[in-house]
Amino acid sequence: MDPHIFLIQLLNGVQYGLLLFLVASGLTLIFGIMGVINLAHGSFYMLGAYLAWSLTAQLGNFWLALLSGFVLSVVLGMLLEWLFIRHLYRRDHLQQVLLTYGLILIFSELRSIVWGDDVHSVAVPALLAGSIPLTETLAYPVYRIWLSIICVVLAAGMYYLIQHTRLGMMIRAGASNREMTQSLGIDIGLLYRLVFAFGIALAAFAGMLAAPVSSVYPGMGNQVLIICFVVVVIGGIGSVKGAMAAALLIGLVDTFGKVVEFEIGGFRVLPELAGMSVFVMMAIVLLWRPEGLFGARLR
Amino acid sequence: MTQAVQNAQSRRDFLAGVGALAGISLLPLAGCARSDKVRVGFMLPYTGTYAQLGVAIENGFRLALAEQGGTLGGREVEYFKVDDESNPAKATDNANKIITRDKVDVVVGTVHSGVAMGMIKVARETGTLALIPNAGVNAATGDLCAPNVFRTSFSNWQPTHPLGKVMIDNGHRKAVFITWKYSAGEQALQSFAEGYKAAGGTVIKELFVPFPNVEFQALLTEIAALKPDAVACFFAGGGAVKFVKDYAAAGLKNNIPLYGSGFLTEGVLDAQGDSAEGVITTLHYADSLDNPRNKAFRAAYREAYGMEADVYAVQGYDTGLLLAQALEKAGGDISNRDAIIAAMEGAVIDSPRGRWTMSKAHNPIQDFYLRRVENGDNKVIGVAWKGLEDPARGCNM
Known part of the structure; x- marks a missing residue:
């Protein structure tokens, strides 16, 4: 591979990894920190994309749509937590899976009723619509670069919030010992409602941001769900840092897995098998560190 | 469907259920009806x-x-x-x-x-x-x-088969084919490769995306590095929208023309917008067929x-x-x-x-039309293949 192309592929890998972090960040909060298995994470991603599409059409402005979509999804998240999720904290994971799987079906049907089953797309906002030429045949879309920057800012913000603020301290305390935190006079119910709502809003936000580079279509949520869990599991439950490292690792493995042909012990590994590369990597990481890259030692 | 028909249908479902519950003896009645x-x-x-x-x-x-x-x-x-x-x-x-x-x-x-x-x-x-x-x-x-x-x-063999001849007619002798790694994609590739080789072209690289993954950036970079005369592809639905948009955003469309089976631009042109302009496809129909x-x-x-x-x-x-x-x-x-x-x-x-x-x-023996996206419409610019018949491999009828 010539060095020029190698560098561009490196950029692709990092950019894809950052995008994965964005998509998985909400799950890191809800699954990683609250310990709730939210299978409907992908549904909120899809909901966000559809919100971006319909709000952009109605408000005529992508940025306004982004803002109002975010607010809407926080409200939706709080409502859902109050209605369903809060009853599940003390129950086992299987019941959480059952409930959130039900939510997938409900949201997919609601989407079909409200928005239909068509494929849509959201125009890239004019400010970021261009492409930067890299070689004589290839250019890089500005929006993707901007998206990467947003991801980095978001990651830094989350890390700061959880590790270095009072709110973050309360969240971490609640995650490690719910009863004790409550007995110290912290309203754990409200705290968890906020965290859940924020996690949901992050998933929807990711969907909204991804809408202009992706397309908006019915199955998009289910597609990101698995890779999000892979990110959180490889990174280590409860670690924002880990999720970031895992997302970048997956981005690079997936990108180079798709284009590089190599040999291991006489077996030719073909790019066609790229679909497996991420999962092979997950297996290796979990064999080496069962708690994930940055996870706490298993309780 | 009218309400009356719907009611009749659910009544029938209900009766069938009752029949099943009541035991096998009721089944012959359904036959008499x-x-x-x-x-x-x-x-x-x-x-x-x-x-x-x-x-x-x-x-x-x-x-x-x-x-x-x-x-x-x-x-x-x-x-x-x-x-x-x-x-x-x-x-x-x-x-x-x-x-x-x-x-x-x-x-x-x-x-x-x-x-x-x-x-x-x-x-x-x-x-x-x-x-x-x-x-x-x-x-x-x-x-x-x-x-x-x-x-x-x-048949899946049909829509991509005429593409090869069209691409050679347009002077594209080296092509890359890209599709999802699943059976319809592989069947489309196979029939394209057959037609393209027969017309004198060379498929210099086959690129696959795991189905239904829609992250194309790495492969688009690969295409830019390979510099083929043209790219042919098979995608449909949400993947088709994303691929066409990404292909244009990567600046490839202006340098390397994009061809595809007609499903690439069927029912998704609104979502693809400007990025689909100029894409050439073959299909057995076009909305604008005159x-x-x-x-x-x-x-x-x-x-x-x-x-x-x-x-x-x-x-x-x-x-x-x-x-x-x-x-x-x-x-x-x-x-x-x-x-x-x-x-x-x-x-x-x-x-x-x-x-x-x-x-x-x-299977239909039918004409395949050559279509080019112009002003958000699949415009018919000719017949790519007259009376195309599927080879029906493995059929002994």
């Missing part, structure tokens, strides 16, 4: 991603029959429906429901290739007449071809359903035409299977897509 109406069963997706395709196919079929006075060979028609959900795991059950329980004379289905395979299996076992209005799986009119199974749409038959069909469809017809509506419509023609020839006698099969084999369908005939393996 057969009237002299022609029983037509739709096994189509009415929910899920392909729901709109299912509806378009049924609409087209009903329109064809309405134009014949609502009858088939002079006999009234009774409709049955099952929602196959595009779920291959339920395909056999659903096919059994409509074929064994509802005892239809002819089953029309379906969209999803995996579901079609299940339906064909049941149709082959029971000998029920089956008409496939979309699913392109090659085996349906190849390995698994059967006297009672007909297809009115296309012939009086197509214009009349589209006007009638708009009148009847208040929406625009698409390629799936045409395929449903042609399925109706085929059945009507066959029953007409058989004097309305649906039990005379030999006469009906012979009539279908010899059918000439005067379709909105142009006149087509049935191949020996029961």
